[in-house]
Amino acid sequence: EVQLVESGGGLVQPGGSLRLSCAASGFTFSTYWMSWVRQAPGKGLEWVGNIKQDGSEKYYVDSVRGRFTISRDSAKNSLYLQMNSLRAEDTAVYYCARGLVATSDYLDYWGQGTLVTVSS
Amino acid sequence: DIQMTQSPSSVSASVGDRVTISCRASQDLSSWLAWYQQKPGKAPKLLIYSASTLQSGVPSRFSGSGSGTDFTLTISSLQPEDFATYFCQQANRFPITFGQGTRLEIK
Numbered sequence: 257e258v259q260l261v262e263s264g265g266g267l268v269q270p271g272g273s274l275r276l277s278c279a280a281s282g283f284t285f286s287t288y289w290m291s292w293v294r295q296a297p298g299k300g301l302e303w304v305g306n307i308k309q310d311g312s313e314k315y316y317v318d319s320v321r322g323r324f325t326i327s328r329d330s331a332k333n334s335l336y337l338q339m340n341s342l343r344a345e346d347t348a349v350y351y352c353a354r355g356l357v358a359t360s361d362y363l364d365y366w367g368q369g370t371l372v373t374v375s376s
Numbered sequence: 377d378i379q380m381t382q383s384p385s386s387v388s389a390s391v392g393d394r395v396t397i398s399c400r401a402s403q404d405l406s407s408w409l410a411w412y413q414q415k416p417g418k419a420p421k422l423l424i425y426s427a428s429t430l431q432s433g434v435p436s437r438f439s440g441s442g443s444g445t446d447f448t449l450t451i452s453s454l455q456p457e458d459f460a461t462y463f464c465q466q467a468n469r470f471p472i473t474f475g476q477g478t479r480l481e482i483k
Binding site for chain 2: 291293300301302303305306315316317318351353356359361362363364366367368369
């Protein structure tokens with residue numbers, strides 16, 4: 257059974273940093289694109305970025321480029337999101353999601369999400 | 377960035393009704409479009425990709441159509457478990473973008 261479990265969320269002050277993790281199981285992690293998607297409270301979905309199977313390609317939405325970094329560790333079957341210079345508008349539930357086989361951009365499995373709150 | 381606009385923003389319907397939700401893209405997507413269902417407090421669930429391909433395990437009452445800039449999600453006969461919020465998503469180019477969502481409520 258495919259499982260994605262996010263962790264690392266919490267309360268952080270504006271300008272602070274946080275690192276989210278996503279533990280993957282039930283599939284061959286190293287063969288799939290992986291994405292992060294966020295959802296502000298009561299709002300819609302916003303794609304944050306994704307990473308290729310071998311980590312050689314990464315793409316980000318403009319609003320986080322230069323502040324957030326996606327990485328992965330296939331030995332640990334884990335995906336990461338390093339978030340720096342956090343702003344109030346980064347407050348959201350962050351989901352990790354797997355790209356459908358043979359494509360990067362359709363997301364067929366999602367974690368349960370982890371809440372990040374940026375506030376003083 | 378490609379803008380995705382869904383209509384309506386919300387719709388009320390009854391069990392057994394046929395419901396259609398529309399999604400319009402600001403640029404030609406060919407067939408690079410997906411639909412997701414999200415229930416309160418839960419992660420989204422992939423229903424349809426490539427505009428009309430049903431994801432494994434999704435009931436056949438869900439169908440998708442369209443190409444280019446105009447797409448439709450149809451639920452042929454609403455079931456109680458279908459009341460949720462639906463999002464379209466373009467996969468034609470980065471950044472991936474989603475529609476604002478359509479909330480399907482019980483009448």
